[in-house]
Amino acid sequence: VEYPFKINQLNKRLDILVQLNKKPHILIECKTPKIPITQKTFDQISIYNKTIKAPFLMVSNGIKNFIFKVDKYNKKFLFLKHIP
Numbered sequence: 001v002e003y004p005f006k007i008n009q010l011n012k013r014l015d016i017l018v019q020l021n022k023k024p025h026i027l028i029e030c031k032t033p034k035i036p037i038t039q040k041t042f043d044q045i046s047i048y049n050k051t052i053k054a055p056f057l058m059v060s061n062g063i064k065n066f067i068f069k070v071d072k073y074n075k076k077f078l079f080l081k082h083i084p
Contacts, residue, residue, distance in 0.1 A: 007051055014048060024054035026084070031061040042066075042077075056084050 003014040016028035029045045031037065041059050049057060049070065057077070058067045068077040069084070 005048075005051055007047065012048065014052070017052065017054070024052045026056040026058055027052050027054040028058045028060065031059070033062045035061055037061055037064050037066060056080075058083065 003017045005012055005014065014027060015030040016026075017024060018026040018028065027045060027049050029041060029048075031041065037059055045057050045059055054070070056067065056069055058065065060066070067080045067083055069080060071078055
């Protein structure tokens with residue numbers, strides 16, 4: 001399910017946005033298994049989340065999954081073992 005939104009007047013699309021009580025909860029970026037998860041993938045979802053402001057992010061290529069919590073006060077990510 002793609003979710004359209006704008007960043008600096010550019011049209012973008014999120015792959016999946018999980019909402020809890022009508023608020024963003026988990027932003028998920030999906031890649032095909034042929035595409036490795038790289039720093040570019042993390043940068044992409046981080047840029048998207050500046051607009052969406054979800055407390056949790058996930059990137060997956062179906063082989064590797066990374067789930068993390070956004071620590072907005074310390075401006076870093078805390079990697080998690082399980083989906084919240």
